[in-house]
Amino acid sequence: MEVFERWRTWDAARADLAELRPALDADSIGRAAHAAVRWHGDQTRPTGAPYLEHLLEALEILVRGAGETDPDVLCAVLLHDVVEDTATTVAEVEAEFGPRVAELVDWVTKPPAAGAGRQAKRAARSAYLRRLRDAPRDAVRVKLADRASNVQTLDRMPPDFQRRYYAETLTYIVPLAADEPWFASWYASWRERYAHLL
Template identity: 40%
Template sequence: MDSDAARLLDAAEFAAQKHRDQRRKDPEATPFINHPIAVARILACEAGVTDIELLQAALLHDTVEDTDTTFAELEARFGGAVTGLVREVTDDKELPRAERKRLQVELAPGRSPRAKLLQLADKLHNLRDIARCPPAGWSPERVQEYFQWAAQVVSGLRGTSPALEAALERLWAERAAGPGLEPGPGVGTADVAQRDSQ
């Protein structure tokens, strides 16, 4: 399995198998695999990424966090570089949700450049999804809290991808234009899936 296409398809097949019984939290209950595919597509089509290891990691980025996949399993199949990227963006589910969210903000500036790209694309897709169709049971206030928290995470990822950062700026600007809504702190004009924990 030497070709880039084969490596990418192997990661897609692995992720699809691991996430096969999972759904997003939107009212449509869309298949969870849509999310990692969308993150990889954002990297390739909007950020111009051609790095196959990074695109593989995008497809695999939720496998350890949200399935029974282990890092050892990933390393045996996809190698250390891909596994390292997945490890960088994987939350420790043994920690309370609030602590996981705090750590995402705190650790963002120290991530590797490739992990920052992956995290930007991940946040961008989640925010687009939530803006389009909020998870079932989410109040407008909870949606806004997610947007504001995501803004804090993204502030630590700045200088990584002008294209993705501009896309995020547009999302916050659109959100700020809504009635009674404020943009996230430190982002845009003023300066959030199944991934409830993001």
Template identity: 50%
Template sequence: MQTFAVKDGWPAARRRWTDRLPADVLTALDEAVEFALLQHGDQKRPAGEPYLEHLLEATSVLVDAVGVTDADILRAAVLHDVVEDTDCTLDQVRERFGDRVATLVDWVTKPPRDEGVSREQARAAYLERLRGAPDEAILVKLADRLSNAQRLDTHPRREKAGAYYDETVRSVLPLAEPHPWFRDWFAAWRIAFAGLGATG
């Protein structure tokens, strides 16, 4: 099972992608990374790594494994959590990066919970909504989930890791089915991490 790590930051990733991505796409990513860093600040992931690592891992999946070269899809991967996890608004994303990037970010952003709706119900509704998302948004979501899932055994809360495993098997693997690379990766991941969940 292939894993993805971008621990050496954007400049090193950028150098690595000079042969894979056109210069204008790299320039577009420069702006997205700068914006993401500004918005996420010193946020950390659950295992303590800088937030940018996750964003670049998701982007790396799309570039290095899937072969995506579309600037808007890659910028959406870098920006996929700015609305959900910071004070940034979708309008700010749209103003800075255009309608298409904002639309992709919107698809992968969990909306605020309505009053009387449990966290579990809200997550279920969000994942169900993704079934109607365009392929480009699904690619961003699958890359995001892969980054989170690939080291799920390092999550500091075992119970939450188990619930995340089960949710991934139930709701994300079906999204991967039409995308052969993701389908095969998540099939291998399901076996490798089966000990975490109830669904196996």
């Protein structure tokens, strides 16, 4: 199973993009990376690493793994958490990056739970994940890259989280990869690597 962790900074990503996809407009993708940094601010990953690392991993998965070249999709993957995890709105994303990027971000944004309890949060999360079955192909690719970044090093998470996240990924995310050959293959390898969590 390939792990994507080479792009720790935008400069590293930009250098690889120039080599791998010279026809790609790296400036527009760079604008999305800088906007993500601005909007996410001081947020970090559970490991304490800068949040940008997750976004760049998802970008690397789409570019180096899945061969994505659509600039809107690549911008959306860098911005996929800004509405869910910050005060940024879909309208603000649209104002800076256009309606298509905003729509993709909106599709992969988990809505807030209707109640504060654990059951309400769980129900909202399940409804969001089921809704992804109706998402446009490009939004699905953004979600597949997002989750691949989150689960590629699942063994670094607490054991109870590992089992829960593994099961959720098998139930809701792996089926989304069925029509995406690269992602289907990657998730099959991932599933085998972490099969002991069942």
